[in-house]
Amino acid sequence: xxxxxxxxxxxxxxxxxxxxxxxxxxxxxxxxxxxxxxxxxxxxxxxxxxxxxxxxxxxxxxxxxxxxxxxxxxxxxxxxxxxxxxxxxxxxxxxxxxxxxxxxxxxxxxxxxxxxxxxxxxxxxxxxxxxxxxxxxxxxxxxxxxxxxxxxxxxxx
Amino acid sequence: xxxxxxxxxxxxxxxxxxxxxxxxxxxxxxxxxxxxxxxxxxxxxxxxxxxxxxxxxxxxxxxxxxxxxxxxxxxxxxxxxxxxxxxxxxxxxxxxxxxxxxxxxxxxxxxxxxxxxxxxxxxxxxxxxxxxxxxxxxxxxxxxxxxxxxxxxxxxxxxxxxxxxxxxxxxxxxxxxxxxxxxxxxxxxxxxxxxxxxxxxxxxxxxxxxxxxxxxxxxxxxxxxxxxxxxxxxxxxxxxxxxxxxxxxxxxxxxxxxxxxxxxxxxxxxxxxxxxxxxxxxxxxxxxxxxxxxxxxxxxxxxxxxxxxxxxxxxxxxxxxxxxxxxxxxxxxxxxxxxxxxxxxxxxxxxxxxxxxxxxxxxxxxxxxxxxxxxxxxxxxxxxxxxxxxxxxxxxxxxxxxxxxxxxxxxxxxxxxxxxxxxxxxxxxxxxxxxxxxxxxxxxxxxxxxxxxxxxxxxxxxxxxxxxxxxxxxxxxxxxxxxxxxxxxxxxxxx
Numbered sequence: 001x002x003x004x005x006x007x008x009x010x011x012x013x014x015x016x017x018x019x020x021x022x023x024x025x026x027x028x029x030x031x032x033x034x035x036x037x038x039x040x041x042x043x044x045x046x047x048x049x050x051x052x053x054x055x056x057x058x059x060x061x062x063x064x065x066x067x068x069x070x071x072x073x074x075x076x077x078x079x080x081x082x083x084x085x086x087x088x089x090x091x092x093x094x095x096x097x098x099x100x101x102x103x104x105x106x107x108x109x110x111x112x113x114x115x116x117x118x119x120x121x122x123x124x125x126x127x128x129x130x131x132x133x134x135x136x137x138x139x140x141x142x143x144x145x146x147x148x149x150x151x152x153x154x155x156x157x
Numbered sequence: 158x159x160x161x162x163x164x165x166x167x168x169x170x171x172x173x174x175x176x177x178x179x180x181x182x183x184x185x186x187x188x189x190x191x192x193x194x195x196x197x198x199x200x201x202x203x204x205x206x207x208x209x210x211x212x213x214x215x216x217x218x219x220x221x222x223x224x225x226x227x228x229x230x231x232x233x234x235x236x237x238x239x240x241x242x243x244x245x246x247x248x249x250x251x252x253x254x255x256x257x258x259x260x261x262x263x264x265x266x267x268x269x270x271x272x273x274x275x276x277x278x279x280x281x282x283x284x285x286x287x288x289x290x291x292x293x294x295x296x297x298x299x300x301x302x303x304x305x306x307x308x309x310x311x312x313x314x315x316x317x318x319x320x321x322x323x324x325x326x327x328x329x330x331x332x333x334x335x336x337x338x339x340x341x342x343x344x345x346x347x348x349x350x351x352x353x354x355x356x357x358x359x360x361x362x363x364x365x366x367x368x369x370x371x372x373x374x375x376x377x378x379x380x381x382x383x384x385x386x387x388x389x390x391x392x393x394x395x396x397x398x399x400x401x402x403x404x405x406x407x408x409x410x411x412x413x414x415x416x417x418x419x420x421x422x423x424x425x426x427x428x429x430x431x432x433x434x435x436x437x438x439x440x441x442x443x444x445x446x447x448x449x450x451x452x453x454x455x456x457x458x459x460x461x462x463x464x465x466x467x468x469x470x471x472x473x474x475x476x477x478x479x480x481x482x483x484x485x486x487x488x489x490x491x492x493x494x495x496x497x498x499x500x501x502x503x504x505x506x507x508x509x510x511x512x513x514x515x516x517x518x519x520x521x522x523x524x525x526x527x528x529x530x531x532x533x534x535x536x537x538x539x540x541x542x543x544x545x546x547x548x549x550x551x552x553x554x555x556x557x558x559x560x561x562x563x564x565x566x567x568x569x570x571x572x573x574x575x576x577x578x579x580x581x582x583x584x585x586x587x588x589x590x591x592x593x594x595x596x597x598x599x600x601x602x603x604x605x606x607x608x609x610x611x612x613x614x615x616x617x618x619x620x621x622x623x624x625x626x627x628x629x630x631x632x633x634x635x636x637x638x639x640x641x642x643x644x645x646x647x648x649x650x651x652x
């Protein structure tokens with residue numbers, strides 16, 4: 001999604017109002033005029049000024065561009081699907097790595113992503129397995145990062 | 158025997174040299190992985206140093222740190238994924254050089270000028286520590302406030318694209334920095350009941366998301382849309398560096414000196430130094446339009462500044478026992494464990510040990526050249542790997558790197574959110590780097606602003622009452638005004 005100056009300016013103005021409103025819930029230091037609210041208020045003022053400037057710039061420029069338009073790549077469903085798949089795989093790691101362990105989840109992420117980008121399966125399978133092993137040994141054993149373990153593959157640690 | 162000769166005897170022992178070599182390789186490995194930091198390398202070395210004498214213990218940490226900081230440039234130059242916020246200052250130039258088939262020249266410049274900056278900083282450390290430390294201690298919240306504002310302003314003005322979009326990026330970073338409990342009143346802000354968010358947005362997972370994950374997502378959009386990675390066309394790691402040194406001697410000296418001076422300020426560090434040096438380089442360059450397009454000049458100056466600041470951070474640490482950053486804080490702890498109390502007395506009680514530390518600094522920066530050469534050659538093979546095989550592996554490194562910061566999947570979630578944000582920012586030509594600097598420096602800006610306002614009883618004039626603060630304040634205003642004045646002059650000339 002590509003936004004022009006006016007659209008970005010409008011978003012900034014809305015964000016500025018939201019931040020300013022949220023800052024009313026923050027308190028000051030005892031007997032002082034400053035506190036947790038100071039920085040959000042300052043940022044909302046800056047965002048408001050910048051937003052107004054950008055809306056003005058957009059009006060003056062009158063470039064004829066729509067306020068928001070789809071990027072060229074977003075018209076290809078396969079490209080959108082690949083991006084969505086990558087995001088879903090990372091979210092899947094967050095949800096599943098603790099239960100299934102690092103090794104199977106990592107192999108699955110690498111394999112699915114490589115196959116989605118047209119890597120041949122006979123290349124993708126060994127690369128996914130080898131890369132996972134290298135990452136597990138480097139982080140899990142050498143750097144002592146407690147990567148989630150799976151019972152069946154506990155011998156790797 | 159003189160103290161210096163005694164120090165040389167302590168360092169040039171087979172065991173110490175072996176420790177230096179091993180920790181250099183370790184630092185290079187840790188620094189080259191996006192998400193793993195020099196601080197993490199230092200922290201991992203501490204338990205090992207318990208079993209060592211003071212000199213090899215300090216040698217291990219100093220060498221690993223210097224290597225890790227340089228190695229942060231490797232993923233930055235090859236993949237546009239800077240290893241440290243300081244590397245982000247010149248990542249566009251380094252990556253543009255890689256795309257032009259000059260990756261070895263870019264990394265060679267980062268390596269050679271980092272070493273020069275580091276050696277310069279060490280010489281200053283050896284000769285001028287007490288004087289610089291005295292000046293650094295005169296910095297109060299007013300001076301720090303202006304220094305942070307100057308660093309943030311430089312980040313906006315050196316970013317590609319319009320100033321307005323640079324400001325949007327900065328606002329995003331500063332807003333992310335307001336999350337958590339670390340604020341003057343200690344009140345949770347924008348945590349939405351999350352315990353993890355009380356500690357704020359961790360900048361390493363955010364940085365991995367903004368730079369690395371967004372780059373992976375862009376590569377998935379369409380391999381043909383992004384410029385292909387071009388393997389090096391024989392530009393050579395060291396071949397062009399002598400010519401670069403002859404072309405930019407003043408820039409090298411200025412970057413090294415500025416980096417060392419800023420590094421000597423406790424809490425300032427290499428992040429601000431590299432950005433200010435890059436901006437200074439662009440401001441005084443004869444070819445400012447070439448910056449950001451693969452021009453080596455900014456890389457030379459900011460690279461020297463980066464490692465100069467690393468050496469400079471040891472000045473308050475050794476002279477007063479005040480840590481300038483997290484690494485020197487860890488080292489001060491190690492020194493105490495070894496029975497060496499950092500501070501003025503260490504120069505009287507254990508001068509040979511302090512000189513040994515200085516020698517280790519010099520050695521670490523010299524050994525960085527051959528080891529860096531090996532690392533660059535090894536990393537260059539990355540460019541030969543097809544992009545559709547490489548990017549999934551990088552995504553996996555990013556996940557593990559974000560996880561390793563707190564050993565929690567929360568870091569992976571932060572990385573994911575900032576990855577999407579970085580992707581959208583790039584789509585709309587909003588530069589990413591100012592957001593990172595805003596996130597890193599936001600808490601420092603807020604703390605120093607509010608402390609200053611309370612001290613000054615709400616008077617803005619107090620920000621100009623102290624000489625150093627006034628100088629920094631006026632310089633910051635000049636940075637803000639110069640582009641507007643130049644634009645007005647150009648417009649009048651054209652009319």
